[in-house]
Amino acid sequence: MKKFCWNLEGGALCLLQGDITAARVDAVVNAANSSLAGGGGVDGAIHRAAGPQLLEACMRIVAEQGRLPAGQAVTTPGFNMPAKYVIHTVGPIWRGGNAGEPETLRSAWLESLREAEANGAAVVAFPAISTGVYGYPVELAAPLALKTAAESLASMRVEAVHVYLHGESSWQAWSVAARDLLGEP
Numbered sequence: 504m505k506k507f508c509w510n511l512e513g514g515a516l517c518l519l520q521g522d523i524t525a526a527r528v529d530a531v532v533n534a535a536n537s538s539l540a541g542g543g544g545v546d547g548a549i550h551r552a553a554g555p556q557l558l559e560a561c562m563r564i565v566a567e568q569g570r571l572p573a574g575q576a577v578t579t580p581g582f583n584m585p586a587k588y589v590i591h592t593v594g595p596i597w598r599g600g601n602a603g604e605p606e607t608l609r610s611a612w613l614e615s616l617r618e619a620e621a622n623g624a625a626v627v628a629f630p631a632i633s634t635g636v637y638g639y640p641v642e643l644a645a646p647l648a649l650k651t652a653a654e655s656l657a658s659m660r661v662e663a664v665h666v667y668l669h670g671e672s673s674w675q676a677w678s679v680a681a682r683d684l685l686g687e688p
């Protein structure tokens with residue numbers, strides 16, 4: 504498995520190629536939708552790996568507080584996954600870039616990191632939120648997400664962010680963005 508890490512002020516930022524559901528971390532972030540009812544992509548994979556209790560926990564949250572708006576995050580247990588927690592966030596659907604998509608994507612990353620910190624999670628795994636079904640161009644999403652994570656590590660108790668990338672084109676785009684922003688790993 505490919506892995507590159509940058510040791511930054513306040514923690515480590517790593518890119519990994521692989522399946523996020525197998526990540527041995529404290530918390531896994533899910534690129535969910537507002538209904539929290541599961542779906543395709545990484546959301547479907549996380550629900551399959553965690554087992555049916557994850558959907559039950561998500562449905563309780565929606566019953567109590569309603570649908571999860573884009574840019575926000577909530578936490579459930581990880582159930583059958585190695586990770587203790589799943590942090591569900593909703594990224595923006597790409598509508599051309601002038602509908603607040605960058606602000607919403609930044610908020611999805613930040614609010615997920617805040618949830619991680621609030622739960623005492625030291626190592627957090629993220630997928631490439633919004634860059635699949637939601638259509639956010641990965642060349643734009645990767646630098647924004649990496650900058651948000653790098654800045655947050657400096658001021659938060661989270662010690663490491665592991666970005667799990669699925670597929671070669673995603674890996675390439677994130678590697679280029681990380682080198683541009685952070686230099687050689």
Ligand code: AR6
Binds near residue numbers: 638
């Ligand atoms: N591990 C890591 N990354 C993965 C995995 C995996 N097991 N599976 C897919 N990816 P997407 P979005 C990558 O579409 O764009 C769902 O139906 C994938 O290759 O999962 O935020 C939800 O319910 C891509 O690079 O999330 C929502 O309705 C990245 O994860 C909607 O899709 C994100 O792709 C959310 O769309």
